[in-house]
Amino acid sequence: MNITMQRILPVLALLLLSLYSNAQPHGRGHGPGGGMGPGNMPGSGIMGRVIDANTKLPVEYANVAIFNAEDSVLVNGGITNDKGFFMIKKVKAGIYNMRIKFIGYKSHTVYKIEVTDENPIVRFKGIQLHPANVELDAVTVTAKQEEVVYKIDKRVVNVSENINTVGGTAVDALENTPGIEVDIDGNVSIRGSDNFTVLIDGKPTAMSGNDALQQIPASSIKEIEIITNPSAKYDPDGLTGILNIILKKDEKGGLNGQVSATVGTQDQYNAGVSLNYRKGKMNLVGGYDFRQGGRNGNSESLYKTFRDGYTDFREEEGERGHQRINHSINAGLDYDFNDKNFLSVNGRFRIGERNRNNESFYSKYTDTIPDITNYFSIGDNQDDETSYEISSSFIHRFNEEEHEIKIMASYSAEDQNESAYTKTDSLAEVTFLLDQTLTKTTEKHHHGTFQIDYTLPIGSNKIEAGMKSSLRDIAYDQTGDIINPVPGALSNEFVYNEGIHAVYGMLSxxxxxLEYQLGLRGEYSRVYTEQKSTNETNTKEIFTVYPTLHFSYEINKKNKFMAGYSRRVHRPRTYFLNPYVTSSDGFIVRKGNPDLDPEYAHSVEVNYLKYFENSFLNVTTFYRQTDNNIGRINVPLEGDTTLLTFENINRETSLGVEVSARHKFKKWVSLNVSYSFFRYTIDGEALGEDLSNESMNHKIRANADIKIGRNIRLSAFGMYFSPSATSQGEREAFYFTGFGYKHTFFDQKLTLSARIRNPFGNFQWKFTSRGSNFENEYIRRPDFPQFNVGLTYRFGEQTKRRKMGTEEGGTREDFNEGMTVD
Incomplete structure (x- = not known):
């Protein structure tokens, strides 16, 4: 298999998905039939070349699909090579329709192609595709499968192209993406904010956003869409937008799939199998994933509390561990009743356990009394989790192209059981037990959605409208201390009920x-909370509108401008709202605030895209203003205790520029570089404290990719993040590096991958926070370097080289660089 086929294989699933749209033909034609002499051509097939109707240049990577003319069932398909040639082999005698599609072009259908025993080879010379008048979501930087592809309203991270994700999760795939930041615990933020929504195949998930990203294996992900300014069609939740995880689903006929296994440092073991079976109108998918791994490290901190006439000091040094074990099973069915009606049903079941433990030494003293009191504390949290998700969708396409209605429904549930144990000893001349607790917690989540989307083309314009209802219930119950029960003490029982009902309309x-897209979403929400131990209830009913605007202007083929605006919302999390007072180590207590209001954000982006022969440049100017920003507040209490609570602290803004560039020096060397610079400000106060702060933030990323021959790829990446402001202090600068290796064997069926993260072991996070009567410094260091090595075996894929004659100046090698499905 040649190099071009290696590049094409990972994108076949993505490209074939577009074959099912009910596009109307834009002209028809039948090329002359005829066969070639023995030894030059296979037994039967359909071949040809696809060109741009205006420029007459070849259209590479266009989708070509063959349907039975009688019942419209998909028979076979392929993709054009970089010279526009395609060939679909082993086509039985019969009459077929052939549909050709590609991003940015109108689809083209050739009707009643007849393959007979006397005329087994049908050839087409120069099938012309006409550029589409409107294709708002199809402005891409390049037709090839780059690691990051820019579209008018999103960035698409092609996970299959990133060799640094071996043995990793969605977090690892996002780690080197412009605008994305990953902290020491694997938590993701977009341009400095962790307020975003995670979808899986466009649907909500039972898992929280960062939990989903940390638990879904990269090997099962086709791509991740980063939508920073979503249209009105999407839920407005997530201040910085949406991360939509698109899972792999193969459209080739018969049985195919892959088996993978990975082993790494820190007891990381991963294994998985994914299967896909397509026959006629039915497509079945299924898979199993096992993941074991974690993030361990050490920490140190210094807390200063300013009292009347003296200062209290508390120093801490500790070791922390975080291990997960997950089993996940998924299954799905796609059924095409005909070329107008499609049904999809999917399900996922997951069980897992998580262990978080820590050991810490504390030293307490004052600046007036030199005596030091030492403590030793341990904590052990054991979690068991079970969740399942069921979703279905039905699409009906009308006779007119893009005229369709889509109905979707989903239900998810998750049960969590946690056991939390803490113990603190005083290390005086005689060690004695100072404190010991054990609590049990159960948490149950239920979430159901129903949605209808309707699309109606009117001339060159398009109207979209729809509705969505979402119901969510969360029940949280934590017992009091089991070891030292307090008579009459009440358990921490908290209830959260949420109902959201929305309608939207869009015109494009x-x-x-210009090309435009205007949208407006109206949403009514009702949130009810109750802390049963105190009978404290709270109800918030809000109606809000969320406008969206998107524009695109193409100066010429090499210069484009895009702009977008959206209004977003972030609703407080349940533990932000729960007013029950809890303690984790005797020094810090936490209390939620049920009076919190949602955060609202205005987000504006202006993009400029410049294309060169071997390069591209993307410049993005962005502004985000968040009102009612929710901040974590530290409040010193009597003695050595600090209260952690939450408040709406007024306003947060980010204004900056992000520049991304890619250059291909040779066919075997490419470099991606991105730089962002933005001013981050916090304006507000809470509990009488002025929390205003600001910083000028810089982020630099670079990724080099080297190809050695047809089967070996090497990569190296690095990133630097400058200091950044927080509500009561700042986070200091840090940098990170990594290397990857990928080697394919046996005609691309077997892949050996390896990666090393932070090989120099010098990564740390350092935070400082301060107020009128306190000052804290906190450092976290993960255990680095981390190393993973993995094997992946793919089966059921077509890997045979074809032998073909020439046509229109094409050679056998031209056709060998295309893609066919036997």
Whole structure:
């Protein structure tokens, strides 16, 4: 298999998905039939070349699908090579329709292609595709499968192209993406904010956003869509937008799939199998994943509390561990009743356990009394989790192209059981037990959604409208201390009920030289909370509108401008709202605030894309203003205790520029570089404290990719993040590096991958926070370097080289660089 086929294989599933749209033909034609002499051609097939109707240049990577002319069942398919040639082999005698599609072009259908025993080879010379008048979501930087592809309203991270994700999760795939930040615990933020929504195949998940990203294996992900300014069609939740995880689903006929296994440092073991079976109108998918791993490290901190006439000091040094074990099973069915009606049903079941433990030494003293009191504390949290998700969708396409209605429903549930044990000893001349607790917690989540989307083309314009209802219930119950029960003490029983009902409308189309998309979403929400131990209840009912605007202007083929605006919302999490007072180590107590209001954000982006022969440049100017920003507040209490609570602290803004560039020096060397610079400000106060702060933030990333021959790829990446402000202090600068290796064997069926993260072991996070009567410093260091090595075996894929004659100046090698499905 040649190099081009290696590049094409990972994108076949993505490209074939577009074959099912009910596009209307834009002209028809039948090329002359005829066979070639023995030894030059296979027994039967359909071949040809696809070109741009205006420029007459070849259209590479266009989708070509063959349907039975009688019942419209998909028979076979392929993709054009970089010279526009395609060939679909082993086509039985019969009459077929052939549909050709590619991003940015109108689809083209050739009707009643007849393959007979006397005329087994049908050839087409120069099938012309006409550029589409409106394709708002199809402005891409390149037709090839780059690691990050830019579209008008999103960035698409192609996980299959990133060799640094071996043995990793969605977090590892995002780690080197412009605008994305990953902290020491694997938590993701977008341009400095962790307020985003995670979808899986466009649907909500039972897991929280960062939990989903940390638990879904990278090997099962086709791509991740980063949508920083979503249209009105999407839920407005997530201040910085949406991360939509698209899972792999193969559309090739018969049985195919892959088996993978990975082993790494810190007891990381991963294994998985994914299967896909397609026959006629039915497609079945299924898989199993096992993941074991974690993030361990050490920490140190210094807390200063300013009292009347003296200062209290508390120093801490500790070791922390975080281990997960997960088993996940998924299954799905796609059924095409005909070329107008499609049904999809999917399900996922997951069980897992998580162990978080820590050991810490504390030293307490004052600046007036030199005596030091030492403590030793341990904590052990054991979690068991079970969740399942069921979703279905039905699509009906009308006769007119893009005229369709889509109905979707989903239900998810999750049960969590936690056991939390803490113990603190005083290390005086005689060691004695100072404190010991054990609590049990159960948490149950239920979430159901129903949605209808309707699309109606009107001339060159398009109207979209729809509705969605979402119901969510969360029940939280934590017992009091089991070891030292307090008579009459009440358990921490908290209830959260949420109902959200929305309607939306959108209009898109051309306007002179512009392409536009206007949207408006109206949403009614009702949130009810109750802390049963105190009978404290709270109800918030809100109706809000969320406008969205998107524009695109193409100066010429190499220069484009895009702009977008959206209004977003972030609703407080349940543990932000729960007013029950809890303690984790005797020094810090936490209390939620049920009076918190949702955060609202205005987000504006302006993009400029410049294309070169071997390079591209993307410049993005962005502004985000968040009102009612929710901040974590530290409040010193009597003695050595600090209260952690939450408040709406007024406003947070980010204004900056992000520049991304890619250059291909040779066919075997490419470099991606991104730089972002933005001013981050916090304006507000809480509990009488002025929390205003600001910082000028810089982020630099670079990734080099080297190809050695057809089967070996090497990569190296690095990133630097400058200091950044927080509500009561700042986070200091840090940097990170990594290397990857990928080697394919046996005609691309077997892949050996390896990666090493932070090989120099010098990564740390350092935070400082301060107020009128306190000052804290906190450092976290993960255990680095981390190393993983993995094997992946793919089966059921077509890997045979074809032998073909020439046509229109094409050679056998031209056709060998295309893609067919036997």
């Amino acid at each position: 189309g051309p306007l002179g030289g």
